[in-house]
Amino acid sequence: MPSNITEKITIDENENTIEINKLVKKFKNFVAVDSVDLQINKGELFGLLGPNGAGKTTTLNILATLLPPTSGDAKINGFNLKEQNKIRHSIGFVFQDSTLDDELTARENLDIHGRLYHLPKNLRKQRIDEVLDLVELKDKENRQVKTFSGGMKRRLEIARGMMHHPKILFLDEPTLGLDPQTRRNVWNHIERLNKEENLTIILTTHYLEEADYLCNRIAIIDHGKIVAIDSPDNLKKTIRSDTLVLKTNQIKDLVELLQANEISEFTVFENSVNLATDKGERIIPDLLNLASKNQVSINSVELKKSTLEDVFIHFTGHQIREDQASSADVLRNALKATGRF
Amino acid sequence: MIFDIYAIWRREIIKFTRTRSRIVSSVVMPVVWLIFIGVGFSSSVQIPGIEYMDFLAPGIVGMIILFTSIFSGVSVIWDRQFGFLKEILVAPVSRTSIVLGKTMGGATIAVIHGTIMLAISSAMGLIPVESNLAIAFGFMGLTSVCFVSIGLIIATQMRSMEGFQTIMSFLIMPIFFLSGALFPIENTPEWMQFASYFDPLTYGIDGIRNSLGIQGNVPIFVDGLVLAGFCVGLIMVGGFLFKRSGI
Numbered sequence: 117m118p119s120n121i122t123e124k125i126t127i128d129e130n131e132n133t134i135e136i137n138k139l140v141k142k143f144k145n146f147v148a149v150d151s152v153d154l155q156i157n158k159g160e161l162f163g164l165l166g167p168n169g170a171g172k173t174t175t176l177n178i179l180a181t182l183l184p185p186t187s188g189d190a191k192i193n194g195f196n197l198k199e200q201n202k203i204r205h206s207i208g209f210v211f212q213d214s215t216l217d218d219e220l221t222a223r224e225n226l227d228i229h230g231r232l233y234h235l236p237k238n239l240r241k242q243r244i245d246e247v248l249d250l251v252e253l254k255d256k257e258n259r260q261v262k263t264f265s266g267g268m269k270r271r272l273e274i275a276r277g278m279m280h281h282p283k284i285l286f287l288d289e290p291t292l293g294l295d296p297q298t299r300r301n302v303w304n305h306i307e308r309l310n311k312e313e314n315l316t317i318i319l320t321t322h323y324l325e326e327a328d329y330l331c332n333r334i335a336i337i338d339h340g341k342i343v344a345i346d347s348p349d350n351l352k353k354t355i356r357s358d359t360l361v362l363k364t365n366q367i368k369d370l371v372e373l374l375q376a377n378e379i380s381e382f383t384v385f386e387n388s389v390n391l392a393t394d395k396g397e398r399i400i401p402d403l404l405n406l407a408s409k410n411q412v413s414i415n416s417v418e419l420k421k422s423t424l425e426d427v428f429i430h431f432t433g434h435q436i437r438e439d440q441a442s443s444a445d446v447l448r449n450a451l452k453a454t455g456r457f
Numbered sequence: 458m459i460f461d462i463y464a465i466w467r468r469e470i471i472k473f474t475r476t477r478s479r480i481v482s483s484v485v486m487p488v489v490w491l492i493f494i495g496v497g498f499s500s501s502v503q504i505p506g507i508e509y510m511d512f513l514a515p516g517i518v519g520m521i522i523l524f525t526s527i528f529s530g531v532s533v534i535w536d537r538q539f540g541f542l543k544e545i546l547v548a549p550v551s552r553t554s555i556v557l558g559k560t561m562g563g564a565t566i567a568v569i570h571g572t573i574m575l576a577i578s579s580a581m582g583l584i585p586v587e588s589n590l591a592i593a594f595g596f597m598g599l600t601s602v603c604f605v606s607i608g609l610i611i612a613t614q615m616r617s618m619e620g621f622q623t624i625m626s627f628l629i630m631p632i633f634f635l636s637g638a639l640f641p642i643e644n645t646p647e648w649m650q651f652a653s654y655f656d657p658l659t660y661g662i663d664g665i666r667n668s669l670g671i672q673g674n675v676p677i678f679v680d681g682l683v684l685a686g687f688c689v690g691l692i693m694v695g696g697f698l699f700k701r702s703g704i
């Protein structure tokens with residue numbers, strides 16, 4: 117038997133844990149979620165990737181029965197959105213902003229969670245110990261949460277979200293604001309939950325590398341609309357994958373040369389020409405030969421493998437604006453701190 | 458349902474015991490009032506058949522219950538701001554249970570404060586021996602439930618504590634002054650008496666006085682019925698507004 121962890125994932129294509137049907141959410145006249153259709157299978161680690169304000173949180177809130185949709189419907193674990201309590205019992209939710217009680221200890225936070233989900237006393241104790249072990253916080257269980265670091269809080273919230281054995285775990289921006297090392301650590305925990313406990317996980321993120329690294333499938337969402345869904349690899353294949361960046365001082369000559377050879381998929385910049393290609397490294401020698409034969413001197417050649425970022429730009433027409441994202445987060449936190457939010 | 462209420466109640470109590478040293482500071486102010494208002498007005502306020510200090514003590518018990526209850530109810534604003542409210546809202550727990558758990562928790566804490574104030578008054582010799590303490594506790598409980606509910610209602614209308622000072626001046630202080638805690642209602646102008654009868658605290662304090670053997674304004678069963686009516690009504694309004702306020 118191969119012991120490769122990845123083979124333990126069982127994605128059951130026939131069993132949709134989530135079916136979303138033409139879901140729409142309007143706030144006054146603003147359309148936050150725009151006719152979203154989505155099927156998510158059991159055991160998947162599914163990512164909703166989109167910039168700030170794309171409608172990720174709103175979508176999750178609707179699925180968790182916290183917000184009523186304007187129109188459309190969804191089935192979660194076989195329940196429709198009206199069956200609020202059944203859905204809530206069967207899901208775990210980790211919110212974008214911390215929802216721990218800072219004044220309580222880690223264990224007390226988990227304990228109240230266990231009570232709210234009706235775990236009997238013994239099971240509650242057992243699960244608290246299990247999940248604390250899982251996220252390696254056992255030795256800090258009696259510390260007040262306000263003494264925890266951001267990463268520890270995040271791990272505790274994830275532990276809490278899965279404590280009542282939900283069938284689906286929703287993670288809204290699980291690594292927002294964490295440093296790269298802590299982010300890695302949280303990723304590992306998320307991966308383990310998905311693989312070892314075969315838990316269906318839906319996460320939202322605006323970190324491309326996070327979606328790329330973690331998810332089996334990704335839906336790119338922009339302005340409330342899903343613009344693409346597939347595995348990260350397939351998404352990367354859908355765009356003419358690679359880009360050759362040719363730097364030269366003879367832009368005009370190079371462009372003419374390319375056109376003469378019926379190569380048309382390129383973009384011209386000030387001192388480089390970017391060539392879209394799917395053959396990647398194999399056409400570099402031919403291209404250089406051609407150039408030198410025609411006295412066009414190429415200063416440098418760079419091969420850029422396509423990334424999820426390119427995919428994102430391809431489907432949405434803009435960058436995911438991570439820099440703007442972070443300043444929006446800063447603003448949101450500042451507003452929160454002054455109590456004006 | 459009862460377990461959900463208990464779970465939410467329990468959190469309030471844990472948080473309270475964690476900050477129990479705050480009891481001292483929340484009791485100091487009423488004690489200062491009792492001593493200075495009591496001593497200061499003893500000579501100028503004449504109430505037939507009773508020393509002013511004895512009259513004032515139940516009023517101050519009502520005062521501490523009023524403030525602690527309202528603060529407990531309003532603390533939902535913090536729960537919302539610091540996020541914990543979402544953890545409760547996404548759990549399979551009815552909104553009614555949340556409101557009841559929160560109300561019971563706040564009321565328990567308020568009654569504890571009231572009891573401490575009662576004990577201090579008793580140590581000062583202000584509580585007559587023939588008092589029916591069980592009934593006094595009943596009134597303290599009902600009064601607390603009323604005002605935690607009012608706190609909750611305030612919390613559903615405010616997203617931050619910013620406007621709280623205004624509410625303090627325009628709602629909470631009038632409730633206190635109209636209640637007859639400091640002076641007998643029948644000595645006030647008619648318009649003020651009229652307003653007093655719409656103030657739940659009037660019946661709370663009157664009920665406490667009655668059960669402590671001090672002649673109240675209205676019979677004790679009237680106090681009980683009106684106060685219970687206020688409780689039911691306010692819990693229902695609070696529950697309704699809370700359900701509507703969402704995440």
Ligand SMILES: Nc1ncnc2c1ncn2[C@@H]1O[C@H](COP(=O)(O)OP(=O)(O)OP(=O)(O)O)[C@@H](O)[C@H]1O
Nearest residue numbers: 143148166167168169170171172173174175212322
């Ligand atoms: N209660 C609300 N009232 C009005 N507009 C809202 C409300 N909640 C969300 N919106 C708007 O809906 C849009 C989608 O918001 P949402 O929180 O779902 O975005 P998101 O994809 O989660 O973004 P982020 O990455 O910043 O968390 C935003 O433009 C937001 O301003």
Ligand SMILES: [Mg+2]
Nearest residue numbers: 172173174212
């Ligand atoms: Mg969001």
